[in-house]
Amino acid sequence: MTTIRLGKKLIALRRDANMTQEELAAYMGVSKSSVSKWETETTLPDILLLPQLATLFNVSVDELIGYEPQLSMEAVNKLYLQLSAEWSRDSANAYAHSEELIRKYYSCFPFLLQMAGLYLNHYMLHEKPELVMKRSEELCDRVIAESEENSLVKDAISLKITYLITSRQPQKALQLLGEEAKPIAQDSEMIAACYQMLGKPKQSSRIFQICIYQHLLFVIQDMANYMLMNMEDEQLCDETMHRMLELLKLFHIDALHTITSTMVYMSCAMVYAQRRDKESALRMLERLIDVIIRYDLAHMKIHRDTYFTEVEAWMESLQLRTQAPRDGGVILDSLIQELQPPVFDFLKGEPRYQACLQKLKAEKERA
Known part of the structure; x- marks a missing residue:
């Protein structure tokens, strides 16, 4: 996960807005030295000031503090392979580790989708396979409901259908698929x-x-x-x-x-x-x-x-x-x-x- 880096972001936003440290300090009702310390990250703004700062520069609070919960696809693939190996050795500990990472990267939808796939590929190794399969569906549902990336939503729907078929729920799968073969998209x-x-x-x-x-x-x-x-x-x-x-x-x-x-x-x-x-x-x-x-x-x-x-x-x-x-x-x-x-x-x-x-x-x- 990328670390918070408010200082550099604040400098860039202030300069893009053609503002001096004095002008920013006056707008925020703080001293110039406070703004200087924010930019050098000697200290950080009070949490209650972050929405005001974000509004001033027309960015989200996450963007203001440089917070990026996303993992790169390279990192996602690396974690998948690591966890896959863990599942083959000790499924109980692997499931616990997987859930820990899911909590950590809960807003990283490509990672959640890969974890749903991981669970569908390894559920049979766990002492409670139904629990793992159901968790896969929950992750798919989160991606479908929250992601704004159409390709991810499409893949999540496809993976949910795989879950429904694997868990012997063909009628629900047909509700998503339709009941007749469709021409292959080209x-x-x-x-x-x-x-x-x-x-x-x-x-x-x-x-x-x-x-x-x-x-x-x-x-x-x-x-x-x-x-x-x-x-x-x-x-x-x-x-x-x-x-x-x-x-x-x-x-x-x-x-x-x-x-x-x-x-x-x-x-x-x-x-x-x-x-x-x-x-x-x-x-x-x-x-x-x-x-x-x-x-x-x-x-x-x-x-x-x-x-x-x-x-x-x-x-x-x-x-x-x-x-x-x-x-x-x-x-x-x-x-x-x-x-x-x-x-x-x-x-x-x-x-x-x-x-x-x-x-x-x-x-x-x-x-």
């Missing part, structure tokens, strides 16, 4: 078109590339969900799986975005488990473990490759985290839980299945 593509018209092809190309990257990941995630929703229709399910796996191969997703690949392979393994197809289920689980180890999922960062060359620079320009939203150990622990019965109960006697579990647990220890 704001970014329009920005690219504007750059193209302005004769700036490099900027236009860069934005189109970022659009392809985002849409590609969304398509793969949607296909995985579509496949799981249609497991009873084997033909449709198999065709979706085939096309999805081809996309992974075509765009080298295993290396580019490892966490997406792990989600896909786990989903495919679940499909084969539902069919009691041992060989196919084991093959998918082995691909899953191979990707986790080869590309070090526990320490994964979003990065560029030879095709998507602008990803890192784009995320840096928006001050977005390149690390996963959960600590690596938490991600691996979640995968270990997913591999347990009842879904894969029919594989528990298979040595290849046990080998997958042991490798995953070893990665968890290494993380």
Whole structure:
């Protein structure tokens, strides 16, 4: 948090107003030496004088004293990663520390939004998960009600919807979302078109590339969900799986975005488990473990490759985290839980299945 710096601010405001120390002293009903001491911060004005000073210079009291409760996005991201690691070690103490920071930066809405996301990503580690989830909703509601930044409000609404779905309140989520799919907004593509018209092809190309990257990941995630929703229709399910796996191969997703690949392979393994197809289920689980180890999922960062060359620079320009939203150990622990019965109960006697579990647990220890 930025410290109070009234002296320098007062000097700047007084000079901008073309006032001398004597004139300011006369207006405030104090001596010139008092004004001098305020400006050198030898002493500070009585708290009752601050509104009068702020009114004189047409600024808020916060602006007058140089008080800025905001954290930079760099600081917000750093705190998120620090707290994420704490949650993986001791959720009770991590929650207490998180709440302490929330109280400290309660008017820093980007930070509150990140804390809401932190809680949604880690609530299952706490002994009272419902408490943590509800707190996430409260933080979202504060951002929605108090923030004047439209993008933050939009993100807070989206995160609140995630909370409602996670907490099994679909009807309330639909009240916010509506009940029918909407056309995808193409704001970014329009920005690219504007750059193209302005004769700036490099900027236009860069934005189109970022659009392809985002849409590609969304398509793969949607296909995985579509496949799981249609497991009873084997033909449709198999065709979706085939096309999805081809996309992974075509765009080298295993290396580019490892966490997406792990989600896909786990989903495919679940499909084969539902069919009691041992060989196919084991093959998918082995691909899953191979990707986790080869590309070090526990320490994964979003990065560029030879095709998507602008990803890192784009995320840096928006001050977005390149690390996963959960600590690596938490991600691996979640995968270990997913591999347990009842879904894969029919594989528990298979040595290849046990080998997958042991490798995953070893990665968890290494993380």
